[in-house]
Amino acid sequence: MTSVRLRAQDLELRYADRVVSTRLSLDVPDGAFTAIVGANACGKSTLLRALVRLLRPAEGSVLLDERDVGSYAAKALARSLGFLPQDPLAPEDIRVRQLIGRGRFPHQPMLSLWSAEDESAVSEAMTTAGVDGLADRPVNELSGGQRQRVWVAMVLAQRTPYLLLDEPTSFLDIAHQYRLLALLSRLRDEGRTVVAVLHDINQACRFADHLIAMKDGRVVAEGAAADVVDAALIKDVFDLPAVVVPDPVTGTPMVVPTLDGRTGPSG
Amino acid sequence: MTLAARAGTITGRGAVLVAGVVLLALVAVVSVGIGAHAVAPAEVVRALFAFDGSPDHSIVRDVRLPRALLGVGVGAALAVAGVLIQTLSRNPLAEPGVLGVTAGAGFAMTVGAALGLATTPASELVLSGGGAALAAVLVYSVGRASPLRLVLTGVALSAVLAGLSLGLRLMLPDVFDRFRFWSIGSLAGREKDPFTLTLALIVLAVAGALLLSRPLNAVALGETVARTLGASVTRVRLAALLCITVLAGAATAAAGPILFVGLIVPHVVRPLAGGSVPWLTAYSAVLGPILLLVSDMGSRVLLPTGEVPVAIVTAFLGGPVLIWAVRRYGAGTL
Numbered sequence: 001m002t003s004v005r006l007r008a009q010d011l012e013l014r015y016a017d018r019v020v021s022t023r024l025s026l027d028v029p030d031g032a033f034t035a036i037v038g039a040n041a042c043g044k045s046t047l048l049r050a051l052v053r054l055l056r057p058a059e060g061s062v063l064l065d066e067r068d069v070g071s072y073a074a075k076a077l078a079r080s081l082g083f084l085p086q087d088p089l090a091p092e093d094i095r096v097r098q099l100i101g102r103g104r105f106p107h108q109p110m111l112s113l114w115s116a117e118d119e120s121a122v123s124e125a126m127t128t129a130g131v132d133g134l135a136d137r138p139v140n141e142l143s144g145g146q147r148q149r150v151w152v153a154m155v156l157a158q159r160t161p162y163l164l165l166d167e168p169t170s171f172l173d174i175a176h177q178y179r180l181l182a183l184l185s186r187l188r189d190e191g192r193t194v195v196a197v198l199h200d201i202n203q204a205c206r207f208a209d210h211l212i213a214m215k216d217g218r219v220v221a222e223g224a225a226a227d228v229v230d231a232a233l234i235k236d237v238f239d240l241p242a243v244v245v246p247d248p249v250t251g252t253p254m255v256v257p258t259l260d261g262r263t264g265p266s267g
Numbered sequence: 268m269t270l271a272a273r274a275g276t277i278t279g280r281g282a283v284l285v286a287g288v289v290l291l292a293l294v295a296v297v298s299v300g301i302g303a304h305a306v307a308p309a310e311v312v313r314a315l316f317a318f319d320g321s322p323d324h325s326i327v328r329d330v331r332l333p334r335a336l337l338g339v340g341v342g343a344a345l346a347v348a349g350v351l352i353q354t355l356s357r358n359p360l361a362e363p364g365v366l367g368v369t370a371g372a373g374f375a376m377t378v379g380a381a382l383g384l385a386t387t388p389a390s391e392l393v394l395s396g397g398g399a400a401l402a403a404v405l406v407y408s409v410g411r412a413s414p415l416r417l418v419l420t421g422v423a424l425s426a427v428l429a430g431l432s433l434g435l436r437l438m439l440p441d442v443f444d445r446f447r448f449w450s451i452g453s454l455a456g457r458e459k460d461p462f463t464l465t466l467a468l469i470v471l472a473v474a475g476a477l478l479l480s481r482p483l484n485a486v487a488l489g490e491t492v493a494r495t496l497g498a499s500v501t502r503v504r505l506a507a508l509l510c511i512t513v514l515a516g517a518a519t520a521a522a523g524p525i526l527f528v529g530l531i532v533p534h535v536v537r538p539l540a541g542g543s544v545p546w547l548t549a550y551s552a553v554l555g556p557i558l559l560l561v562s563d564m565g566s567r568v569l570l571p572t573g574e575v576p577v578a579i580v581t582a583f584l585g586g587p588v589l590i591w592a593v594r595r596y597g598a599g600t601l
Contacts, residue, residue: 052495054491054494054495073497074494074499076497077497078495078496078497081495082495083491083495085491085492088488088489088491088492089357089488091488092359092537093538093541093542094541094542095542098541098542098543099488099542102484102488102496105481105484105485105497106496106497108481110478110481
């Protein structure tokens with residue numbers, strides 16, 4: 001892993017009285033695909049929200065280029081960090097092309113007209129995300145897989161070096177999950193830094209360069225999947241007895257639970 | 268779509284807007300001619316550009332034209348306020364009337380009149396704007412949990428305030444003689460009071476709404492996405508609320524509680540705007556006046572015996588639109 005431009009230092013993250021994380025630190029390797037994994041409610045979405053300044057840390061700071069993200073102007077930060085929440089809602093009547101065009105907001109001064117650069121960013125985003133043919137369709141009539149690609153295109157139109165996605169594969173069938181992950185890998189290959197919260201540990205191992213495993217608001221392991229994923233980690237993070245074998249296609253770690261339904265979980 | 272095709276759709280939307288403005292001008296000329304005493308459109312144009320002091324020309328210049336101008340302002344104000352409220356609350360059923368904002372403005376005016384405060388256009392505007400703001404805050408804080416709850420809260424508050432206003436008017440009939448038509452929602456006679464300030468405020472607030480429309484485009488995607496796009500969600504919401512208050516307050520101060528214009532207009536132009544708040548705002552600012560002028564013409568000619576308050580005409584048109592909107596959006600949104 002080479003350089004780091006986005007990092008979290010000694011974060012304390014909380015919602016009102018509920019503390020999610022304390023003394024949480026991590027580096028996001030530049031130009032890599034980072035996957036954050038962990039059990040439900042372990043604080044991985046909260047961490048992602050803190051990275052994009054949706055949640056202000058009670059303590060500590062998130063630094064982008066050694067500068068606290070809190071000190072950036074809103075639109076300036078939005079030109080660096082693109083974020084896709086778990087279940088974004090499209091307004092009634094909006095069409096695909098218009099929704100993607102909204103990603104240009106941080107690039108548009110108050111009284112400007114739609115520019116040629118806006119236009120090319122939207123067209124490029126649509127091609128990259130493979131939604132060219134849907135331009136004039138109402139977003140709310142699309143299938144789940146199409147809709148998710150349209151939202152990804154909206155964030156791509158933002159033309160940010162960073163893409164942070166909160167469980168982008170939930171609500172998708174398995175084929176669409178793999179297509180979306182392949183798209184994210186391609187974006188990484190084109191030089192963007194991708195950070196995604198992923199539910200499926202095997203998909204995370206297969207696609208991510210860098211894995212961050214969380215439990216109870218803490219980072220319990222980080223590094224390349226091959227180096228950090230073993231049966232002990234799965235037991236610790238998910239409380240799931242499993243064996244870890246090489247994925248027959250990619251050779252990356254593959255988690256196979258030993259729970260067969262006839263015996264209860266141990267411990 | 269190519270760049271050229273994209274430019275084509277922008278030109279297309281521009282053409283629709285220009286057509287709308289032309290239609291508005293035509294409707295305005297016709298509306299100035301129609302009434303208890305009809306004046307031919309050609310004579311109307313002559314009265315505007317070659318005034319000769321004849322009774323026909325005096326009617327046009329001193330009564331009908333101011334009334335039409337006021338109608339344009341009130342129609343634009345209500346329609347744009349509807350766009351802002353619908354966008355802000357992400358609720359296709361919202362409008363100043365349904366949400367009780369208009370009733371709040373009307374009630375404040377009524378109380379002000381009972382206390383002898385509503386004496387000048389400026390004091391009426393302050394009362395009306397204050398009432399609109401209070402009602403908006405109250406309804407929003409009680410009903411924000413769901414779109415349907417917001418509407419129910421607004422309707423309930425409207426009913427209560429309308430009842431209280433009616434009670435006051437019945438108790439003090441002399442005070443409210445001047446407000447008899449106003450209290451139902453009408454342009455009749457309102458052109459006699461100076462309304463420059465009202466129109467100026469409406470123009471400013473509509474301009475503000477147009478400036479806000481692009482950030483509102485972002486806010487319409489929900490708070491999370493809007494913030495990560497760099498929109499100052501809180502500031503945009505506050506500014507939009509201020510515009511809504513000024514628009515609903517000024518319209519109500521001028522013409523009384525006119526419901527449904529803010530609901531009908533955005534719904535009719537929504538398919539043309541294709542999800543863009545700037546275009547929705549611009550189209551509504553043109554169609555709102557058209558709807559109000561047409562309704563006002565209707566109010567002058569429907570009954571042989573005299574005028575029907577224009578709010579009754581818009582209510583007849585708006586009821587079915589509300590039902591249509593609930594049926595269309597109901598399943599998904601509520």
